[in-house]
Amino acid sequence: MDVSSELSSIKGIGEKTKQNFNLFGIFNVMDLLLHFPRSYENISKPKQISEAVDNEKILIHVQVIDICRDVRTQNNKVITTIVFSDGETEFKAKWFNQPYMKNKFEIDKEITLLGMVKLYRNEKILSNPVEVIKESISSKKINSIYPLRSGITNGIISKSINTILETTIIAENLPKWLIDKYKLCSLNDAIKDIHNPTSSAGLIAAKRRLKFQELFTYSLKVLMLKDYINKDNNGISFFIAKEMQELKENLPFLLTGAQSRVVREILLDQKKKVSMNRLVQGDVGSGKTMVAIISMFNVVKNGYQAALMAPTEILAFQHLEEVTKVLKNFDLRIAILSGSLTAKEKKLVKERLKLGEIDILIGTHAMLEDNVEFSNLGMVVTDEQHRFGVMQRSKLFNKGNNVDILVMTATPIPRTLALYLYGDLEVSIIDELPPGRQKIDTSYINKNQKSKAYLFALEEIRKGHQVYIVCPLVEESEELSITSVEENYKVLKEEYFKDYTVEILHGKMPPKVKNDIMNRFKAEEIKVLISTTVIEVGVNVPNASLMIIENAERFGLAQLHQLRGRVGRGSSKSYCILLADIKSTVTKKRMEIMQKSNDGFYISEEDLKIRGSGEIFGYRQSGEDGFILSDIVQDVNILKIANQEAKALLKSNLQEDIRVKDEIMNKIQRSSKYICFN
Structure with a gap:
């Protein structure tokens, strides 16, 4: 089965299930294979409900006896109750705020459940159980538990993934010398073992391979972006605008020493004939936004456009308010582009932007769309960078011709780690808060x-x-x-x-x-x-x-x-x-x-x-930073090795290495994740 195939090509996935998967961000076979278990249960022998004790997690073969009406409690919780029989005893299973569960079961159907036994008023109930594929239990001791959402059960995910793995061989996409050097398991084995581990050792090996894959690909992307920016980098040289002094005099407060230092570093970068690529770290309330406004103002006064991208609409509109307020005396054309605008409003903003009738565009990820075209983009600012990632940074860079990039984050990162995470960026630190800022x-x-x-x-x-x-x-x-x-x-x-x-x-x-x-x-x-x-x-x-x-x-x-x-x-x-x-x-x-x-x-x-x-x-499970398994601190040793080997691959002239590099880069250009395969 081709990993780019739609979900409907998987046996058992109908239109409704496909739509539910889509709401989960899963659109094709590869997305589903990359939906890794959130935990594992080492429970292989089914029990009868009579054998279980309070707070014990059990595996149990059951038949559906009755599907009860939902009950709404005083504090507005919805309790869904289904009666099962294990062939010996009838008992209830209860789900809390999951009313869709009653649609997943049919009277007389036989299934296997995994759930926690709770003793309630001398009655044993099964609390929030998940369905487990019966066929998989005899072949392994470890059961996979997946992240779920409305309309998607553990059984559906497990069954669909097993169907894929039965008919799919995942091609290797790392050089053989690299796999041999670090004794990595194959990509095919890693994907199989992370979904269906037969031993703890196999699961550890699978995670090690996939973490290396993620961090190697990420490092490759960062290093290639740096090379791309530096190669033939005839960036725009911006002079310091004569209105800069007037702007500083009109600011609502004096800049701190740290803000002034970082502004000087940015203005020096802007004067150079190579593109600026700088990260600004600053604590909450340190005044990063003001630094960004001054930087964008200088670019606009040089006759170019500037863009400021925020991770949320709330923050984008707040930036719009602040930028407009600070620059109100300078007759600049400032606009916003976000998902909440009507189609007509979006079209007008895009038209004005392309015609050069907007000086500063503020927005969300909507700015990354291919049909957002600038007339003369000179600078891009991204706020709270860890919410976007290196791929989005690359896409923004290509919106103009060797534009200046300024990245802002309020999450302080140790310099040693920043070297790997932001290897393509110079680092500035605002290490001073404005006077009068309240201690909380x-x-x-x-x-x-x-x-x-x-x-x-x-x-x-x-x-x-x-x-x-x-x-x-x-x-x-x-x-x-x-x-x-x-x-x-x-x-x-x-x-x-x-x-x-x-x-x-x-x-x-x-x-x-x-x-x-x-x-x-x-x-x-x-x-x-x-x-x-x-x-x-x-x-x-x-x-x-x-x-x-x-x-x-x-x-x-x-x-x-x-x-x-x-x-x-x-x-x-x-x-x-x-x-x-x-x-x-x-x-x-x-x-x-x-x-x-x-x-x-x-x-x-x-x-x-x-x-x-x-x-x-703060969002370990979301994958918003592109990482599915890796933790950049806990896995820092893997990150260091991956970074080192990515550098070696980029320098290599071996035919296999060139092919591998090109294949990986072609795949991650089309994906928001760093694990990609054929």
Whole structure:
């Protein structure tokens, strides 16, 4: 089977299942093969329900007896109940907030389930079980558990992947000398063993190969981008605009010493006849955006266009507001391009951009589309770079002719790691905060005492201030016991904030709804905003004085610091309360670090020691950074070797190496991931 084939070519996948996979970001055979298990269960012998004890995870062969009507609880949870028989005993299985599960079973159908036994009122029930393919159990001891979403069960994923693996041989795409040198297993074996491991050793070997593949490909891409930029790099030489002094005099505040130093470094880069390729690191609130505005202003005054790309619409609109405000006296044409614009509005922006009637374009990833054409692009700024990655950086570079690139991140990265991650970039650091920036008073309490936090929130609201409450999930998960936005909204609105306007905000909302809610929060119409981490990056509401973070133990410290940075932006004393399930010394230590320091660089270094980079960036499972398995800190030794061998491959004149390099690069140009194959 060709890995580029559509999902409909897989036996058993109909139109509805295909649509559900598409919503998961899975569109073809390769996408499905790269949907790796999130965990593994070493449970091979099925049990009867009568043999199981409370809190034991079991494998059980069952027959569907009855599908009950859903029940909605007082706190608005939906409980789906199905009655099964294991041939000896009838028992119930329950799913929480997964009403679609009842559509996955048919009366009298025989299946195999994997789930946790819970004792409830002297009755054994199976909690949130997943379907396991019966045929796979006898051939292996380790069962794969996949990330799921509505309409997609573990059984569907497992069965579909097994169908692919039965008819597909994945061609090797690394040089033989490289595989032999590091004793890597074949790519075909790695893909098979990560989905269907028969031993722990086989699973470890598969992960090692795939991590090497990711980090090698990433390093190759970074190094080739650097070579591409430096090769025949007749970049644009920008003089320092005569209006620069006037701009500095019109700024709302004096630049800090660190901001001034970084601006000088950028202006020196802009004067050179080679393209600038610079990373600016700065703590939350250090004034990176102002540095970017000054840099873009200089480019525009040289007769060129500038673009600023943000990771979220909320931040893009905030940038639009700030850029317009700072440059209001200079008659510049500033526009935004984002997903929430109407088709007519987008068309008009694109037409004006191509005609050179826009000086500064601000937007989201919509700017990466092929039909977005600039008349005379001179500079691209990307905000919060770890949300985009090297491939997007390459695509932006090609929007113009040897344009200057400025990358901004508020996540401090150690220089040794930055060398590998941003090998194509020079690094500037803004290591000073503007005077008057509020120190945020941070405390942590056990989550079973959360009422104290919400009573304190009421005090802040009565003083005329506003409150953020951040939760890690959108929908309630009974199994994980993580507080969700929707669940928290119902409880808090009724119990604490019934006299005030409370709204929820999360990434699944339409862009226009999100923007409307943020505008109302800025206008102080909303007193309490219950949100996911969508507010993590750059959101600026000076009247917000309190940040409460639910399940704080689920976040990396650097991400907690980012979230905390949403308050303390006005003149009022500001606070951050971390609600955590403090069961371990590690969790307590992490909370103490947050309580002790407001220094993002110190916090990031401590976070690196305790957790991996994927946790630090805060969305380990999402793959937004292009990595599926690799953790750039925990796997730093693999990263170093991969980087070293990528350099060797680029220098090699061997025919096989040239072929491999070309094949890999052709594949990753068409993919957002660093594991690609035939």
